[in-house]
Amino acid sequence: MRDVAIVAFAQTDHLRRTDELSEVEMLMPVLHQVLDTTGLRTSDIGFTCSGSSDYLAGRAFSFTMALDGVGAHPPISESHVEMDGAWALYEAWVKIQTGEADTALVYAYGKSSPGQVRDVLTRQLDPYYTAPLWPDSVALAALQAQALIDAGDTDEAALAALAARSREAASDNPHAQLSGAVPAGDYLVRPLRTGDCPPIGDGAAAVILAAGDTARALCERPAWIRGIDHRIEAHGLGVRELTESPSTRLAAERAGVFERPVDTAELHAPFSSQEVVLRKALGLDDRVRVNPSGGALAANPLMAAGLIRLGEAAARIHRGESDRALAHATSGPCLQQNLVAVLEGESTHA
Amino acid sequence: MPDVLSAPLVVEFPFTRSLGPVQSAFLTGLRERTVLGVRTGDGKILVPPVEYDPVTAEEIHDLVEVAATGTVTTWAWNPRPRRDQPLDTPFAWVLVRLDGADTALLHVLDAPGPEAVRTGMRVRVRWAEARTGAITDIACFEPHESEPGEPVPHEGEFADPVTGIVTPARLDYTYTPGRAQSAYLEALEGRRVVGERCPSCRKVYVPPRGACPTCGVATDERVEVGPRGTVTTYCVVNIKAKNLDIEVPYVYAHIALDGADLALHARIGGIPYDQVRMGLRVEPVWTEGSRHPDHYRPTGEPDADYDVYKELV
Numbered sequence: 001m002r003d004v005a006i007v008a009f010a011q012t013d014h015l016r017r018t019d020e021l022s023e024v025e026m027l028m029p030v031l032h033q034v035l036d037t038t039g040l041r042t043s044d045i046g047f048t049c050s051g052s053s054d055y056l057a058g059r060a061f062s063f064t065m066a067l068d069g070v071g072a073h074p075p076i077s078e079s080h081v082e083m084d085g086a087w088a089l090y091e092a093w094v095k096i097q098t099g100e101a102d103t104a105l106v107y108a109y110g111k112s113s114p115g116q117v118r119d120v121l122t123r124q125l126d127p128y129y130t131a132p133l134w135p136d137s138v139a140l141a142a143l144q145a146q147a148l149i150d151a152g153d154t155d156e157a158a159l160a161a162l163a164a165r166s167r168e169a170a171s172d173n174p175h176a177q178l179s180g181a182v183p184a185g186d187y188l189v190r191p192l193r194t195g196d197c198p199p200i201g202d203g204a205a206a207v208i209l210a211a212g213d214t215a216r217a218l219c220e221r222p223a224w225i226r227g228i229d230h231r232i233e234a235h236g237l238g239v240r241e242l243t244e245s246p247s248t249r250l251a252a253e254r255a256g257v258f259e260r261p262v263d264t265a266e267l268h269a270p271f272s273s274q275e276v277v278l279r280k281a282l283g284l285d286d287r288v289r290v291n292p293s294g295g296a297l298a299a300n301p302l303m304a305a306g307l308i309r310l311g312e313a314a315a316r317i318h319r320g321e322s323d324r325a326l327a328h329a330t331s332g333p334c335l336q337q338n339l340v341a342v343l344e345g346e347s348t349h350a
Numbered sequence: 351m352p353d354v355l356s357a358p359l360v361v362e363f364p365f366t367r368s369l370g371p372v373q374s375a376f377l378t379g380l381r382e383r384t385v386l387g388v389r390t391g392d393g394k395i396l397v398p399p400v401e402y403d404p405v406t407a408e409e410i411h412d413l414v415e416v417a418a419t420g421t422v423t424t425w426a427w428n429p430r431p432r433r434d435q436p437l438d439t440p441f442a443w444v445l446v447r448l449d450g451a452d453t454a455l456l457h458v459l460d461a462p463g464p465e466a467v468r469t470g471m472r473v474r475v476r477w478a479e480a481r482t483g484a485i486t487d488i489a490c491f492e493p494h495e496s497e498p499g500e501p502v503p504h505e506g507e508f509a510d511p512v513t514g515i516v517t518p519a520r521l522d523y524t525y526t527p528g529r530a531q532s533a534y535l536e537a538l539e540g541r542r543v544v545g546e547r548c549p550s551c552r553k554v555y556v557p558p559r560g561a562c563p564t565c566g567v568a569t570d571e572r573v574e575v576g577p578r579g580t581v582t583t584y585c586v587v588n589i590k591a592k593n594l595d596i597e598v599p600y601v602y603a604h605i606a607l608d609g610a611d612l613a614l615h616a617r618i619g620g621i622p623y624d625q626v627r628m629g630l631r632v633e634p635v636w637t638e639g640s641r642h643p644d645h646y647r648p649t650g651e652p653d654a655d656y657d658v659y660k661e662l663v
Contacts, residue, residue: 022528071566238454
């Protein structure tokens with residue numbers, strides 16, 4: 001296995017609306033930022049991979065428009081995943097492992113503001129038995145939350161406290177959409193209140209990956225990806241045990257999370273109740289700093305929020321604030337798909 | 351900075367899906383007020399049924415009939431129903447384990463309020479009056495006290511089975527084209543075509559999308575191009591498009607407007623289709639009430655020299 005690290009990370013300020021910007025206009029500043037951080041030019045990048053969704057954009061092949069922002073002419077080696085950019089990062093990591101590239105630019109973006117995101121997300125559900133009922137994303141998360149409450153894993157007050165802690169942490173995050181004291185609010189779909197749910201917004205993020213000595217040359221303290229894995233569960237919600245996340249647990253095992261303690265965890269839990277599930281699956285206790293960025297409850301630009309978890313974890317390592325961090329990304333209803341990575345600073349890898 | 355343009359955008363499509371033997375039996379069964387499940391290799395009964403065991407991936411097809419009564423395994427109260435959801439009054443989303451099944455079905459429960467719903471409550475199917483062989487043949491669940499029943503084998507044979515379904519999907523957006531495209535569209539209203547110049551390579555892109563695909567930087571300087579241009583390449587269209595009132599054959603061409611470094615495409619008119627050629631000089635023809643030129647026609651100038659436009663082909 002090659003040593004591969006995240007060497008640069010940038011994200012937009014996440015906003016409720018960005019009507020004045022097209023996707024590529026929203027994306028370009030973060031692309032330039034990661035390139036400037038490393039001193040690389042687009043022609044130096046070995047592989048480019050992105051994550052986004054046509055259903056958010058409301059049109060087919062929308063990612064091709066964003067490609068103008070990376071300088072795709074003359075032709076570059078490029079790929080795209082129709083999902084969160086965390087999975088684009090996984091693909092880029094695999095590409096570097098094959099030896100076909102030494103550096104990769106990974107980016108992700110999503111504008112939720114043009115559509116009704118609760119309805120848009122129903123289109124990812126099983127089209128025969130589930131999607132025709134139009135169960136929106138909050139409703140499905142609420143079913144999971146009630147299952148957790150019935151199981152005695154949490155209660156509404158604990159969920160509210162968890163959401164408050166996340167947004168308090170986001171006070172230190174200039175990119176966050178919601179921070180500080182945010183009211184718990186009314187029930188959106190009971191038992192979830194508005195405060196338990198992520199803000200709807202637009203945003204983008206980018207990272208640069210590099211292998212071995214290239215990474216050391218580009219970054220003072222690279223965030224080495226010591227393990228990364230992703231797993232999926234059955235699409236039938238009634239088949240799954242919603243209070244557990246066996247896919248997160250398995251991905252974490254394969255990524256090596258349990259070999260040594262982590263000091264930081266960036267969890268992609270758009271709903272407060274999902275953090276309860278993830279903490280249990282990952283065995284996180286109070287010694288681990290969870291979501292110092294505020295997490296997805298503070299900013300949830302769809303398709304970028306998972307990549308941002310990897311970026312935030314890496315940035316803490318770059319700054320020397322973490323030595324061993326866990327990053328998690330999710331996709332699908334009720335944590336259906338989960339990706340887990342372990343990132344480390346050089347000094348702990350002696 | 352011009353005002354931000356926006357327009358409604360509706361994406362609507364009736365997805366037509368074929369059903370395999372298991373889904374066909376299940377949905378036909380709903381039409382006949384019969385709920386079918388499928389038995390896995392280790393004896394579990396999955397409702398709704400699937401063709402492959404979600405644990406082992408083994409193909410499964412042994413159908414059983416389960417009861418139309420069951421138990422709520424989790425729920426969520428929806429105070430504000432959204433468009434296309436099964437009920438238009440406040441309701442509970444529920445996962446229901448039907449009697450005889452080992453897994454739960456997602457649907458909705460008609461109840462007077464959240465205080466009337468709890469995990470473990472007993473419910474039964476309320477059938478839709480008009481049933482077509484779809485999950486919506488279950489109108490909803492309703493509270494109902496009853497004793498659980500046992501599953502019984504079922505052949506899954508019905509007269510006139512449902513073999514496919516149509517699932518309409520409609521999503522509503524408000525599209526905003528961003529800074530560069532807004533400027534382009536606003537100029538069109540004055541029957542002008544504007545591109546944007548890349549600050550790095552100095553090329554002028556039209557229509558501008560805000561970024562130079564070669565340099566990966568924002569295009570910033572607005573440049574009026576045309577109105578005349580040169581045909582760089584073209585094709586002859588022989589198939590009439592639905593809802594398009596243009597006689598075939600006609601010519602669709604790439605046109606490099608004077609001052610632009612990227613060709614845009616448009617229809618060529620005012621000349622027989624078989625006399626259109628590379629290098630032909632053309633100008634736009636605007637029609638009343640249209641945002642875009644209707645087509646481009648020959649200017650009568652001599653053809654452009656190939657060397658002048660070869661980089662734009």
